[in-house]
Amino acid sequence: MISSTIGIWNYWIVFCLMMIGLFLVIGRKNFLKKIVGLTIFQTSVFLLYITFGKIKGGTPPILNETIDSIYSNPLPHVLILTAIVVGVATTALGLSLVLRINTEYGSIEEDDISAQDLVDYHDDIETGKSVDLKFKQ
Amino acid sequence: MIDILSKNLPILVVLCPLITSLFVVLIPNIFFSWILTTLSTFLTFLFSILLYQDIQIHSHISYALGKWMPPIGIEYIIDKVAIIPIIIISGISFIATIFAYKIMPEEIEKKSISKVYSLWLLAIAGLLGLVTTGDAFNLFVFLEISSLASVALVAMGAQKDKQALVAAYNYLIIGAVGATLYVIGVGLLYGITGTLNMEDLTNRISDLNNNKALIAGFGFMIIGIMVKAAVFPLHIWLPRAYAYAPSAVSVLLAATATKASLYILARILFSVFENSEKLINNTLLYVILPLSIIAMFAGTIMAIYEKDIKRLLAHSSVAQIGYITLAFAIGTKASIAAGFIHMFNHAIIKGGLFIAITSLGFFIQKRVTINNLSGLGRAMPITFFCFVLCSLSLAGLPLTAGFISKLYLIKATISSDAIWIAILILISSALSVVYLWKMIEVMWMREERKIVIKENPSIYISLIIITFFNVYFGLDASLIVNGSFEAAEKLIGDLK
Numbered sequence: 001m002i003s004s005t006i007g008i009w010n011y012w013i014v015f016c017l018m019m020i021g022l023f024l025v026i027g028r029k030n031f032l033k034k035i036v037g038l039t040i041f042q043t044s045v046f047l048l049y050i051t052f053g054k055i056k057g058g059t060p061p062i063l064n065e066t067i068d069s070i071y072s073n074p075l076p077h078v079l080i081l082t083a084i085v086v087g088v089a090t091t092a093l094g095l096s097l098v099l100r101i102n103t104e105y106g107s108i109e110e111d112d113i114s115a116q117d118l119v120d121y122h123d124d125i126e127t128g129k130s131v132d133l134k135f136k137q
Numbered sequence: 138m139i140d141i142l143s144k145n146l147p148i149l150v151v152l153c154p155l156i157t158s159l160f161v162v163l164i165p166n167i168f169f170s171w172i173l174t175t176l177s178t179f180l181t182f183l184f185s186i187l188l189y190q191d192i193q194i195h196s197h198i199s200y201a202l203g204k205w206m207p208p209i210g211i212e213y214i215i216d217k218v219a220i221i222p223i224i225i226i227s228g229i230s231f232i233a234t235i236f237a238y239k240i241m242p243e244e245i246e247k248k249s250i251s252k253v254y255s256l257w258l259l260a261i262a263g264l265l266g267l268v269t270t271g272d273a274f275n276l277f278v279f280l281e282i283s284s285l286a287s288v289a290l291v292a293m294g295a296q297k298d299k300q301a302l303v304a305a306y307n308y309l310i311i312g313a314v315g316a317t318l319y320v321i322g323v324g325l326l327y328g329i330t331g332t333l334n335m336e337d338l339t340n341r342i343s344d345l346n347n348n349k350a351l352i353a354g355f356g357f358m359i360i361g362i363m364v365k366a367a368v369f370p371l372h373i374w375l376p377r378a379y380a381y382a383p384s385a386v387s388v389l390l391a392a393t394a395t396k397a398s399l400y401i402l403a404r405i406l407f408s409v410f411e412n413s414e415k416l417i418n419n420t421l422l423y424v425i426l427p428l429s430i431i432a433m434f435a436g437t438i439m440a441i442y443e444k445d446i447k448r449l450l451a452h453s454s455v456a457q458i459g460y461i462t463l464a465f466a467i468g469t470k471a472s473i474a475a476g477f478i479h480m481f482n483h484a485i486i487k488g489g490l491f492i493a494i495t496s497l498g499f500f501i502q503k504r505v506t507i508n509n510l511s512g513l514g515r516a517m518p519i520t521f522f523c524f525v526l527c528s529l530s531l532a533g534l535p536l537t538a539g540f541i542s543k544l545y546l547i548k549a550t551i552s553s554d555a556i557w558i559a560i561l562i563l564i565s566s567a568l569s570v571v572y573l574w575k576m577i578e579v580m581w582m583r584e585e586r587k588i589v590i591k592e593n594p595s596i597y598i599s600l601i602i603i604t605f606f607n608v609y610f611g612l613d614a615s616l617i618v619n620g621s622f623e624a625a626e627k628l629i630g631d632l633k
Binding site for chain 1: 285
């Protein structure tokens with residue numbers, strides 16, 4: 001029982017990281033912390049794949065004349081290399097958006113921003129400020 | 138030369154926009170970067186038409202990328218199912234690019250326009266790759282290419298309205314979580330089957346019917362794709378992203394982005410997991426069917442109470458996606474065909490409506506709301522005429538494309554003994570008339586504006602093309618109906 005629990009130790013780590021990440025994405029109101037959560041969430045998936053690829057006593061999969069030893073599956077590592085690149089791109093885009101949001105709104109807290117948006121929306125639609133149009137000829 | 142071209146058509150459809158996007162970014166001139174983008178999208182459309190002709194002969198094209206034979210190498214599969222979204226995406230993106238010429242410099246500063254066109258092409262390449270690829274992990278990469286490019290495109294709306302930034306941010310976070318969930322699903326399936334090729338997956342999971350990892354993997358994949366397809370409770374990102382994006386981008390995204398994901402959803406449900414019948418039937422009945430019915434009503438009611446026109450159309454998109462997933466959920470051949478018919482028709486309807494609204498909004502500096510549309514109908518007769526035709530098509534009046542899809546959807550529900558669903562569809566369509574009429578009433582019945590607006594041919598030409606298709610496919614729908622029935626037969630024909 002204990003050995004099988006410890007045997008899947010990696011999966012417990014993956015599971016915990018996944019939930020921490022997902023909680024940060026959903027539960028935090030700060031835009032920067034959400035990105036931190038997203039990165040943790042994605043990293044947990046990388047770990048999951050790497051764990052699939054590892055076999056006990058496995059060697060690196062290098063082609064010899066005689067392949068007699070057990071070797072690890074290289075494909076998950078390659079897939080994760082791709083996923084890491086995608087993750088970096090996502091983080092970079094997210095951070096640059098947060099930077100722009102900070103300059104435009106002066107805050108990166110969701111509550112502040114939605115309060116400001118609500119005022120704008122109200123101005124536009126309810127009071128009809130923008131009904132007074134500028135027309136281009 | 139022609140021989141090489143015709144042999145490599147499946148990859149050319151993806152590569153053509155992908156490679157030109159690298160060159161477009163180098164051209165500083167607005168006009169030339171637009172010309173190159175138009176050429177590229179036109180070529181892509183041409184390639185997809187050629188593919189359509191090939192499909193009529195071979196019915197299944199498998200393309201081994203880099204001559205690495207599947208299932209080890211990445212395989213691109215084009216069959217009678219995949220060709221429908223390919224035609225939709227390449228066709229609409231061509232029309233949207235024509236439309237973008239005049240509207241893009243109005244909303245985006247001149248120095249960043251070539252970069253926007255580059256992102257534009259990247260998004261199109263991502264969507265087309267999503268549809269053509271037969272490899273589950275390659276699909277994830279294309280999912281991210283298309284969604285990162287669309288996020289950046291949505292964020293370009295910040296020059297007009299700063300809320301675009303928040304909309305883009307939410308789209309990014311929700312989209313990235315969805316894509317990561319999909320990767321978890323693929324990982325679990327890879328763990329138990331040892332393959333990533335979709336056709337190979339189908340064969341290998343046939344004897345794993347009650348495997349828990351299989352069920353978990355399936356769940357993760359479906360949820361991930363449903364986020365991207367904006368199926369009801371996971372649609373939160375959609376209204377804002379469409380409303381605050383630059384107008385041309387709204388047209389492109391509204392007409393194409395969710396269609397590719399809906400196609401992937403259909404393929405996972407009916408093709409990859411075709412051997413685990415019990416799992417699929419339960420998913421369709423207890424997850425997708427209720428969600429689609431809620432989506433139909435929630436989207437329509439949200440649209441009725443919305444005053445911002447672009448948001449209104451986005452909420453209506455949520456309802457229309459509900460119709461498509463409802464058609465999939467019923468799961469008979471006729472209903473899946475109806476789903477594909479509506480997928481095509483919704484693309485041309487929503488494309489047309491967004492083009493019409495943004496041409497009206499072209500003369501309005503700020504946000505297009507219901508109040509500042511008043512009386513514009515008389516000032517812009519051509520745009521307004523097309524807008525009304527597209528609206529009628531959305532409501533499903535006879536002689537328009539929307540009627541055909543509603544007709545086949547209701548026929549399919551009745552033939553599978555689900556009369557109450559047919560009644561719900563009718564009620565929801567009737568409700569959609571409320572918000573459409575609200576816009577038409579404001580534009581036509583209110584007092585006339587003392588203004589003369591010269592309608593610009595470069596804007597309304599694309600509107601006329603797309604409206605023409607709305608009417609044409611209402612009069613003679615044989616092309617799309619036959620195509621959809623063949624697609625549905627390919628998807629579930631050997632199952633039922």
